[in-house]
Amino acid sequence: MLSANITKKLPGISIEVSFDFDRGILVIFGPSGSGKTTILNCIAGLRQPDKGHISLDGRVFYSSADHISTPARSRRIGYVFQDYALFPHLTVKDNIMYGIPSRCKKGKDYRIGTLDVLNMLKITHLQDRYPAQLSGGEKQRTALARALMVEPDILLLDEPLSALDHGNRKALQGELRELQRIWRIPFVLVTHSRKEMHALADEIIFLDKGKKGTHVFPDMRRAGLDLANLSESSPTYAVSGFTV
Amino acid sequence: MFDPVILSLKVALAAVCIDFVAGMAIARTMARKEFMGKNVLESLIILPMVLPPTVLGYGLLILLGKRGLIGGFLLEHFDFQLIFTWSAAVIASAVVSFPLMYQSAKAAFAGVDISLEQAARTLGARELKIFLTITLPLAWPGILAGLVLSFARALGEFGATLMVAGNIPGKTQTIPLAIYFAVETGDTEAARNLVLVITALSFAAVFWLNWWCRTKVQTWKKGGTEHAQCEHH
Numbered sequence: 001m002l003s004a005n006i007t008k009k010l011p012g013i014s015i016e017v018s019f020d021f022d023r024g025i026l027v028i029f030g031p032s033g034s035g036k037t038t039i040l041n042c043i044a045g046l047r048q049p050d051k052g053h054i055s056l057d058g059r060v061f062y063s064s065a066d067h068i069s070t071p072a073r074s075r076r077i078g079y080v081f082q083d084y085a086l087f088p089h090l091t092v093k094d095n096i097m098y099g100i101p102s103r104c105k106k107g108k109d110y111r112i113g114t115l116d117v118l119n120m121l122k123i124t125h126l127q128d129r130y131p132a133q134l135s136g137g138e139k140q141r142t143a144l145a146r147a148l149m150v151e152p153d154i155l156l157l158d159e160p161l162s163a164l165d166h167g168n169r170k171a172l173q174g175e176l177r178e179l180q181r182i183w184r185i186p187f188v189l190v191t192h193s194r195k196e197m198h199a200l201a202d203e204i205i206f207l208d209k210g211k212k213g214t215h216v217f218p219d220m221r222r223a224g225l226d227l228a229n230l231s232e233s234s235p236t237y238a239v240s241g242f243t244v
Numbered sequence: 245m246f247d248p249v250i251l252s253l254k255v256a257l258a259a260v261c262i263d264f265v266a267g268m269a270i271a272r273t274m275a276r277k278e279f280m281g282k283n284v285l286e287s288l289i290i291l292p293m294v295l296p297p298t299v300l301g302y303g304l305l306i307l308l309g310k311r312g313l314i315g316g317f318l319l320e321h322f323d324f325q326l327i328f329t330w331s332a333a334v335i336a337s338a339v340v341s342f343p344l345m346y347q348s349a350k351a352a353f354a355g356v357d358i359s360l361e362q363a364a365r366t367l368g369a370r371e372l373k374i375f376l377t378i379t380l381p382l383a384w385p386g387i388l389a390g391l392v393l394s395f396a397r398a399l400g401e402f403g404a405t406l407m408v409a410g411n412i413p414g415k416t417q418t419i420p421l422a423i424y425f426a427v428e429t430g431d432t433e434a435a436r437n438l439v440l441v442i443t444a445l446s447f448a449a450v451f452w453l454n455w456w457c458r459t460k461v462q463t464w465k466k467g468g469t470e471h472a473q474c475e476h477h
Binding site: 075077081083087089098099101146 | 366370
């Protein structure tokens with residue numbers, strides 16, 4: 001279970017969010033500049049909250065009270081960056097294998113085969129290409145494969161579909177759900193697109209500038225909460241009272 | 245004729261080695277970290293590029309001389325005289341050419357997208373691995389430019405070298421010094437030959453750098469297809 005209670009002040013904005021999340025896809029939804037990526041970075045260990053607590057399956061990543069901050073490299077978190085952050089000087093295959101410890105590469109005793117992941121994401125034929133030779137969708141799949149190869153306990157995705165055209169976006173939405181089902185680890189996905197949120201979310205955190213993030217649970221969705229009518233400018237209003 | 249050429253190459257290579265090690269550490273720190281007094285420190289690092297070489301030579305003479313801070317210490321404790329040796333020529337060349345190495349390396353490090361280093365961190369990489377496998381290869385074209393430029397500058401160093409290393413044939417007489425004193429003594433043939441040698445060496449270094457950047461770097465920047473096209477052109 002991912003448990004987070006984060007307070008972070010940025011120039012002109014204060015982020016405050018608190019949630020527990022166990023399985024499926026959690027979508028963090030909010031307008032640009034509401035601090036969505038900062039929350040992902042805090043979970044990944046790339047930024048530090050001002051105070052709070054972050055833990056995953058009982059492993060404490062961050063605790064301001066106990067002065068704990070686990071470095072990013074030890075958190076076993078997969079992270080798909082918004083601009084993919086593929087290493088431009090490495091081929092697709094080398095990008096994907098970057099996170100595998102060299103002793104595992106030599107001993108070939110790694111649990112997941114590189115080829116399996118390449119096949120699953122349909123990029124086997126691209127393995128010798130460089131990122132500059134890939135389309136947006138191919139880059140996205142490569143970034144996903146690279147993040148999954150390290151067998152993370154959770155996958156963070158920052159606006160994973162925003163740079164794609166309509167066709168690719170639809171296809172990858174389906175694939176993301178399928179990947180989550182196969183991998184059986186929680187996905188935390190950041191988006192400002194209402195359509196993406198509807199297509200992918202099992203649970204949702206609504207963020208608005210200067211307000212506390214609001215958590216919408218699956219039972220609330222099933223109970224007929226009209227998410228479509230949530231206004232982007234006042235997303236917390238429609239679910240007031242359910243703040244975690 | 246060959247003594248100054250070999251000595252010059254030795255001095256320039258040794259100076260570039262010093263520039264490389266110091267440049268990597270300082271440029272990497274300056275490109276990523278903010279601290280008090282950074283602007284002052286950066287100005288001091290660049291200063292050798294804008295100061296007349298004789299001023300640097302004078303400063304080095306004070307530091308490395310028999311009664312200088314470093315020179316006096318070495319002489320007293322290790323019975324080693326630094327001044328008027330090829331080591332002094334190396335130090336003079338390294339100091340004069342360092343700003344070129346530093347400027348190129350700093351720009352190269354600053355140009356490496358920070359999210360790539362962060363991505364490597366989330367993939368479990370330690371800082372040394374990130375530096376060696378991500379930062380350094382991506383900054384390499386800029387660093388290499390710095391290496392070549394500082395090598396060429398070290399090869400041509402005259403003023404500071406003359407002041408701290410003197411003009412001892414076979415010991416501290418590098419190509420620029422040999423050219424100057426050949427002209428002084430009317431040996432125009434020796435001067436002409438040495439001018440041709442140093443021009444050819446400098447040209448070869450810069451030409452090789454341009455060729456390397458055009459071919460090798462394009463491989464991953466534009467991809468294999470464009471690379472092939474680039475080579476055809």
